[in-house]
Amino acid sequence: MEVTTIPTRAELVHCASEIIPILQANAQWHEQHRRLHDETIEALTRIGLFRLRTPKRYGGYESNTRTLVEVLAEIGQGDGSTAWVSWVLAGNTWLIGKFPEAVQDEVFATPDVRxxxxxxxxxxxxxxxxxxxxxxxxxxxxxxxxxxxxxxxxxxxxxxxxxxxxxxxxxxxxxxxxxxxxxxxxxxxxxxxxxxxxxxxxxxxxxxVIPLIQGQPASPLNFEASIYRSPMIPTIAAAASGTLLGLAKAAMKNFFQRLPERGIAYTGYSKQAEAPITHLQVAEVAMKIDEAEFHAYRGADLVDAKVASGKDWTIEERVSVRLDTAMAARLAKEAIDILNTASGGSSIYSNVPMQRIERDIQAANLQGMMHPNTNLELYGRILCGLEPDTVNI
CATH class of the missing domain: 2.40.110.10 (Butyryl-CoA Dehydrogenase, subunit A, domain 2)
Known part of the structure; x- marks a missing residue:
């Protein structure tokens, strides 16, 4: 069942970008029905999303964390809910690789298992x-x-x-x-x-849960695959940044798509693109998205570098990944807040993606693993020489 040719990161990201129109077309359906459309699940299956973190011997790709983050960032540009579910399903599929081989045989007997x-x-x-x-x-x-x-x-x-x-x-x-x-x-x-x-x-x-937190797989066959030697919390937290980054990029694209047809109400600006305030806003947003991308990639790259080296994690390294996720969340939210404010009253219509993106990033920032305040406090405790107040590091 093992695949002989593993897609490169660039190929996987390209495949994810190709389904963005499908995700955008289904986004309102997702909202109305409070679940993903079957067509969306089929599209994710087609691009190999559910094989990213599956062992090679079961037909998977054993993709590293950076690849997952970049793929999720593409999916997030189509629909935040789809990227979120993709993050969860990929993360839990990866955890199966830490179970005994008999359990893996049972689970991965289903192709593209979720x-x-x-x-x-x-x-x-x-x-x-x-x-x-x-x-x-x-x-x-x-x-x-x-x-x-x-x-x-x-x-x-x-x-x-x-x-x-x-x-x-x-x-x-x-x-x-x-x-x-x-x-x-x-x-x-x-x-x-x-x-x-x-x-x-x-x-x-x-x-x-303790061996999972420590990064110890129960399967000897998977111990040779570096992705299954990484600790649970930093790995899952780092991957979360992809969805956040995708939402911010989606907001930027949506803003510029609508910009040529917009003025600024109750001002002399018949074209919003000519207003100095717009120039300041989009420049600030561009920098915040760049900064969010920096934190998203730094966290993912640290996870991949540590497992490749085989060296033990320090507590500061563990909490630094959660810090990077928190900063990606905060910066993505700040960028989207600016664009939402600049989008005007017409953006509250349900057929305008900006209002959905704004609500999605608000919700994402409240999730415990990526909550900025929670993770900044944890990192600050370590910098002050205190012990972490949680085992989830």
Missing amino acids: VSGTLSPKGKVEKRGDGFVLNGNWHFHSGSLHSHWSLMAALMTSSEGRPAPMVALVPTAQLEVIDDWDTAGLRGTGSVSTAARELFVPAERVLS
């Missing part, structure tokens, strides 16, 4: 017989409406009586769907809540 999940340990897992039983309710389960499998974070009481974070892999069809996704931003992601009720999980499909 794996969703949630890292927030809102469930409980209990050892029973030759397996485990999972119970719980999870919110923000992005990608679950389109996935075959789901990785669900849960807590298990350790032998010392302390809660131990675990992750359980279950068929998504075995989870109860709670259709509560009615939001202001990222509406098309279909990030519904899900629940498990006395769900039996075979022992080999339950892993401790």
Whole structure:
């Protein structure tokens, strides 16, 4: 099943750019139906999105983090919700590469398999017989409406009586769907809540989160592939920057598409492009997008360089990736806020992408792993010589 020719980064990015018109055409449908269109999933499958982080021996590409970021940035220029779901599905598919080989054989038997999940340990897992039983309710389960499998974070009481974070892999069809996704931003992601009720999980499909955080794969075959030796949080956080960068670039393109036909109401400017305020605004936005791109690529490149070197991560390096993601989020939002303000009253119509992009970046900045305030505080703690106040680094 292993593919003999792996597409280059440039080829994968080019393929992603070619489906932007499809994503743009479906974006309003995504908003209205609160999920991705089947045509969108088919387009993502066609460009190999679901193979990016799959082991080569199962027909995957084992693409590095920088490649994923650049591909997601292209997808984000078509639709933010699609890029978000793509980030989640690619990240969780990558985590399957850290499971035992028998589990990988089962999951990757489905070509272009889609794996969703949630890292927030809102469930409980209990050892029973030759397996485990999972119970719980999870919110923000992005990608679950389109996935075959789901990785669900849960807590298990350790032998010392302390809660131990675990992750359980279950068929998504075995989870109860709670259709509560009615939001202001990222509406098309279909990030519904899900629940498990006395769900039996075979022992080999339950892993401790600690080895995942440390970057230790359970599969000897995958230990030779550098992407499966990287720690979970920096890797997933770095990849998130692609969606943020794509949204900012989409806003810039949309602004310039509308610019030739626009004036500035209640002023003497019949052409907005001739107003000095416009020149200042687009110049500032261009610089903010450049800065966001710098942080997105620096975080991704650090992840790739560390796994290639085989050297241990320092705590400062780990939190610096979260910092880069936070700065990409903040700068993308600042850029989009400027363009949204400059777009005038006509931009509030639902057929103008700017209003959707503005709501999507607002929602993205509230996600815990990329929240600017959360990540800046964490980085500042380390600079001040304090221990991190979380294991999620």
